[in-house]
Amino acid sequence: MGCVLTKKAKHPPGYEDPTILASETSFTVNEVEALYELFKKLSSLIIKDGLIHKEEFQLALLGNHQKQNLFVGRIFDLFDVKCNGVIEFGEFVRSLSVFHPNAPEAEKIEFAFKIYDLRQTGYIEREELKEMVLAFLHESELILSDDVVETILDQTFSQADLNQDGKIDPEEWKEFIRRNPSLIKKMTIPYLK
Incomplete structure (x- = not known):
């Protein structure tokens, strides 16, 4: 009898378990999983590396990645908690949680x-x-x-x-x-x- 190999899903850098993220935010596990699907789309708009770059963030919110917008820039900076120029999945969910109807x-x-x-x-x-x-x-x-x-x-x-x-x-x-x-x-x- 041979070994059965299961293919483990490859997650991008900064991926965090939806159960943990749900426990730390206003989101449910199902909402975090849905946000992961959105995150995957946003993080591949320009650069397919599993991270949201400022240009991708601007493109998603403004429909243009070259137009400068002070508000969008500030929100990106606040979402980029690690200050490394990109938004990872965990940062995305934790930061977006403030906009949830149940957020304090x-x-x-x-x-x-x-x-x-x-x-x-x-x-x-x-x-x-x-x-x-x-x-x-x-x-x-x-x-x-x-x-x-x-x-x-x-x-x-x-x-x-x-x-x-x-x-x-x-x-x-x-x-x-x-x-x-x-x-x-x-x-x-x-x-x-």
Whole structure:
């Protein structure tokens, strides 16, 4: 009687067991397995190496891998937890979990803060917010005068910078979001459930 060989599925670098990922995220095992299928598609859009490169991420979200987008770039950087220029499967699932309908609001608030904290100082400074507002306007093809942009910044800082030190810290951000919950509404992707 001969040995029976079973072909073991080859997984890309950074692959993690769906059961473990489900236990660490808001996803079920079935959802993690479905995300693996999506991950395989995304990670082979340009380079077939089982990793999502920034160009593939941009192509998936924008339909163009060459167009620069500050928001997409920031989200990629936050998903790339290891800071190695690629997103592995485990990073993808853990990071995407913040957008799950069952993810705690505190995680959504923290993630949104990190998006705006461009220089990763632990504060959102006026110039960072201005960069994000200008990027949003440019990407939306909206044109506002410099005076209107400055008014938006002034109003945001008057509401959010409670201690008036010229920067928004994480606690001030949490309070600002609690008073303006619509700001994180897009932090939930309903079809992830």
